[in-house]
Amino acid sequence: MIPIAVPLLADEEADAARAVVLSGWVSQGPQVAAFEDEFAALVGAPHACAVANCTTALQLALAALGIGRGDEVITVSHSFIATANVIRYQGATPVFVDIEPETYNLDCTRLAEAITERTRAIIAVHQMGMPCDMAALVAVARRHGIAVIEDAACAAGSQIRMNGQWEAIGKPHGDIACFSFHPRKVITTGEGGMLTTSDAELDRKFRLLRQHGMSVPDIVRHGSQRVIFEEYVLVGYNYRMTDMQAAIGRKQLERLPQLIARRRALAFRYAELLGNIEGLRLPSEPEWARSNWQSYCVRLPDRLDQRATMQSLLDQGIATRRGIMCSHREPPYAGAEPRHDLRQSELAQDHAILLPLYAQMDSADQERIADAVKGELAR
Ligand SMILES: *Cc1c(COP(=O)(O)O)cnc(C)c1O
Numbered sequence: 001m002i003p004i005a006v007p008l009l010a011d012e013e014a015d016a017a018r019a020v021v022l023s024g025w026v027s028q029g030p031q032v033a034a035f036e037d038e039f040a041a042l043v044g045a046p047h048a049c050a051v052a053n054c055t056t057a058l059q060l061a062l063a064a065l066g067i068g069r070g071d072e073v074i075t076v077s078h079s080f081i082a083t084a085n086v087i088r089y090q091g092a093t094p095v096f097v098d099i100e101p102e103t104y105n106l107d108c109t110r111l112a113e114a115i116t117e118r119t120r121a122i123i124a125v126h127q128m129g130m131p132c133d134m135a136a137l138v139a140v141a142r143r144h145g146i147a148v149i150e151d152a153a154c155a156a157g158s159q160i161r162m163n164g165q166w167e168a169i170g171k172p173h174g175d176i177a178c179f180s181f182h183p184r185k186v187i188t189t190g191e192g193g194m195l196t197t198s199d200a201e202l203d204r205k206f207r208l209l210r211q212h213g214m215s216v217p218d219i220v221r222h223g224s225q226r227v228i229f230e231e232y233v234l235v236g237y238n239y240r241m242t243d244m245q246a247a248i249g250r251k252q253l254e255r256l257p258q259l260i261a262r263r264r265a266l267a268f269r270y271a272e273l274l275g276n277i278e279g280l281r282l283p284s285e286p287e288w289a290r291s292n293w294q295s296y297c298v299r300l301p302d303r304l305d306q307r308a309t310m311q312s313l314l315d316q317g318i319a320t321r322r323g324i325m326c327s328h329r330e331p332p333y334a335g336a337e338p339r340h341d342l343r344q345s346e347l348a349q350d351h352a353i354l355l356p357l358y359a360q361m362d363s364a365d366q367e368r369i370a371d372a373v374k375g376e377l378a379r
Contacts, residue, residue, distance in 0.1 A: 002365050004319045006358045007183045008255060009248075016247035023243075028211070029219050031243035035250050036194070042253060043170030045177070045196035047203035050246060051210050054153040054180030056239040057193035058086040058123070061149045061176040064205040067092050067120050074114050075123035075151075076106050077328040077338070078345035083125055083151050084327040095119070096328055098344045103286065104128060104297060104324065104352075107344070108136040114340055115140075121147040126155035126169055127324060128354075129186065129294035130285065134160055134173040141174070148174025154294035155179070156186050157260040161288040170196045181245075186259055186292050187252035189245035210239040260292050262359045266366065267293040270355065273370035274298065277377050296357045297323065299348070301377070309376050310353055316372050323352030 020031055032050050040048035051057050067073060069091035075083055077096035087094040097110045104127045111122070122141055124132045134150075141148045152158075155169040156179050162171075170177045176199075179185075181192030195206050211217060213236030221228045241249075271282055279301035285291055300309060310320045326349045328338050355369055 001317045002319060002356050002361075002369065003358075004321055004354065004356050005184055006360055007188045008259060008359045009188070012251045012254075013248045016251050017244045020244045020247045025219075026243055028217075028240040029243045031246035031250070032241050035241075035246035035253070038250060038253050039170075039194055040196065042256070043168040043177075043196060045170055045172060046198045047196065047200065049195045049203055049206040049210065050241040050249075051193045051195065051206075051239045052241055053182065053191045054151070054178050054193040055082040055086060056210070056237070057178035057180075057195045058082065058149065058151060059089050060206050060209050060237075060239065061178055061195060062086060062090045062092070062121065063209055064202050065121060065147050065149075065175070067147075070118065071120040072116060072118040073121045073123060074111065074119060076125055076127075076345065077326045077333075077342050078104065078324050078348060079125045079127060079151065079327065080153070081325065081327050081330060082153075083123055084333060087123070088332070092120070093118075094327075094333070095340070096338055096342060096345075097340050098342050099127075099348060101299070101344050101348065102284065103130050103132070103289075104283075104348055105130060105132040106137065108133050108140065110340065111137065111140045115144050115146070119144065119146055121149055122174075123149045123151050124174065125151040125153075126158060128283075128297055129154045129158045129292040130283070131155065131158050131160040131169055131289040131291070133286070135162060135288075138174060147176075150174050150177035152177045153180035153182075154185055155292060157256050157292040159290040166290070172196050172198065175199065176202060181249060181252070186263065186294050187249070187256055189241070189249040189252065192241050192245050192249060208234060209236045212236040212238060259359050263293040263357060264290075266357055266361060267291070267296055269363070269366055270296055270357075270370070273366060274373060277374055280373070280377055293357060295321075295354045297352050297354050298373070299352045302351060304376065304379070306351060306353060312376060313372055318369055318372055319356060321354040323349045323354070325349060
């Protein structure tokens, strides 16, 4: 059986978690602080704040920007449902725009028509690790005075060329970027998330919001020789990462460069193996983007039934997933007619499939997958 994804976790991660357990400090503490510093350095961001997962990161991004009831946030329907849900958590309204079929990312030519006097932010998703066209998107946002949040859940290790140089996703290129360390992403802490920003005031708000609005963190009180009374200066949350998770994350960060190199080689090999199959559309990078290939998504010809194709591959021992979901088709969002045409989003959900891609795959696995896909296309 070839699974869709396998995290790369080994003795280094297990030993790091064990050391934290035995240290006596297991909640948010020195490991979280070190993980934040190392992540910030890696992506070139002035500030990084670790949280429980990317869903909470996205919610805190909106909260720190003061987005709430009566506000509209533009994003894609074609994303994991958390992207839309966080907008609802804040009492704001998600406004969905369609994607480009080539990159599965927000179609920036459709942004202007979606902006109203209520629009406060855009959540740009780097779907499956493929960078979204940030230069175009930020230009529109700045013109209208709208904030930009990057949903970089899948995009740790991806790069984008901005102003003539390659930069990591997370620098950030909008106002705030949010990452996930769920096992389905490229690096994992079991559950985990990170916010990066260049704005010290936003970073200060993330830190208050993630920890009950507490003015003096418990770790500071723990280490103090003087009695400190803390205050709770706003209604915050408990969205902390644990030190065990952060210790694992630090080891995963060390692996990231090799993981990306390996994933890029695997994606390149898929392109060679699948490139000449009539009717199959392969993903490709715009010349200004370098994906971490969190997922490898191929578009089946319309004549092939997606579910039957996936079942047949599963029967041959190959796990796949259907194209990225569309939130506007799920019950919490399906009540209202979408304001804008979402045809490309729906077509991608209904006709694309994700193929297995993980560092431990070997060339025999990839050839077996390619042969099986070829077989399906020949039907
Ligand atoms: C996985 C994912 C999320 C949610 O991340 P969690 O860490 O699981 O909360 C949000 N947005 C996108 C695009 C994702 O792929």
